[in-house]
Amino acid sequence: MERVNAFILSRTGSSVTMIPEVANHLISSGGKRLRPMLTLATASLCGYEGDGDVRLAAAVEFMHTATLLHDDVVDDSDMRRGKLAARKLWGNEASVLVGDFLLGQAFKMMVEVGSLEALRILSEAAAVIAEGEVMQLSAAKNTATTEDDYLAVVRGKTAELFAAACEVGPVIAGRPKEEQAAARSYGMNLGVAFQLVDDALDYGGREAKLGKKVGDDFREGKITLPVVLAYRRGDAQERAFWKRTLENGEADDADLQEAIRLLGKHGAIDDTIARARHYGAIARDALGLFREKPEARALIDVVEFVTARAH
């Protein structure tokens, strides 16, 4: 990971000084680097010995950073990882354009690795992620969103990058399709579990731990799984509450407290975490093929880490 970090820093450089400023604001703000770690871990799991994994891992982190920059613009967010969002410091235009720059850099790094198959996987992921974000745009503020609809959003906007980050490991190691599919399945289900736990934490995590404020999703009118469950389990009066606060965007702090009370009443947070565990279990089983390898243990620990964040 040190080599990935060094490589990332070396590639945010530009003679346009605003670019490294904006990029490094976010990149050096203490993200978990979970996605690039997955690329390194799956490559190592598959016995890869070159240095393409470092470039692909950095590319994955750039893709992730680019989507964060763009997300904050789309969602009008003020905070990101406990700091002011880049858009609050440099504006929306800079956030959009630096995001595009990072995406371009990501593709350049992938090309340097020279694996057309890895390029295909990551560029497809870029398209699917954008598609997931657009789906979320339509689903946002719409209390009619079903759990299946929401899972499709999560697969696109979050889990697809996890899946691609894991799939390129066996690909550059030249491993058979069977192992590529297993790594992809691990990443996809880990990503879903990760997002669902995130959704639960948004209504219950401590602010410091979360790096953003409790209730951000609520304030932004985002329909996430806890709300999907509470909405469907609630009576007509409760549904009217969710419609007013999420669809019409009239939520204040007292509403957030009421939302948290309703989520608790219907067990929506606990059941969101139970759903996340299901996907975690699938991720763990997907790794079975590699079970004899010591690196598999670390990847199984990631599943535990992701689902244990909920406590």
Added chain:
Amino acid sequence: MERVNAFILSRTGSSVTMIPEVANHLISSGGKRLRPMLTLATASLCGYEGDGDVRLAAAVEFMHTATLLHDDVVDDSDMRRGKLAARKLWGNEASVLVGDFLLGQAFKMMVEVGSLEALRILSEAAAVIAEGEVMQLSAAKNTATTEDDYLAVVRGKTAELFAAACEVGPVIAGRPKEEQAAARSYGMNLGVAFQLVDDALDYGGREAKLGKKVGDDFREGKITLPVVLAYRRGDAQERAFWKRTLENGEADDADLQEAIRLLGKHGAIDDTIARARHYGAIARDALGLFREKPEARALIDVVEFVTARAH
């Protein structure tokens, strides 16, 4: 359901005597009529008062019967619902063609109802089901199948018809998109739960209860979720066993006993049922919108019935 049964019998008639013979052999063989019941129940849930629901329910059962006839040919099955499969009595050709006849009749009934939207949903389902069967053809005998791959097969070959059967209820009742999506989500997840329980029962159900022999999936080299889990949880020697018996089709009765032992060793049957319960929980939540309606209780009971079959 009596009206559906009468309607079904009235529509298997043909001056080609083999057609009613083959069709009635299967149709009157005591299937659970679960799918047409779902259409009646969701239509009634949505306050539908016409008689289109009976025709659509019959169409759904015809589509289901057609796929069973075709499946038995594709799988070389000898038994169906505790009786000899139609193909053993009348041959493969008759089974294929009578299946086509039933599919044609199903579309005629749908047209009679006059809802273009219901037609669209059910004809799309017909295409998706066929697609699911073809996917299974490629996945069959391939131990590399991941849990995600397998779930995609299940969504296509089984759950899609459940979803469509449920979705047309609110559609002919003229209910809003929100309720259509909820009914569809209920059916889709119920269908996944149903198929996973079926997969578990294939290795553990009593023959009389199952209407087919224990281990049929194994003998046919079908990769189902219990096998996906046991394969990934097993060591190299166990994987060689699964490859030999399923991929090379060299399974005898002693192999079946060994397969059942390995499934038990890895908790693969129990975990298949735990996964089914997850989808059952999603189905139950999807119905939340209708919770005030008494008919919703019956549909929730179906979820219980489907997951309780495992005991």
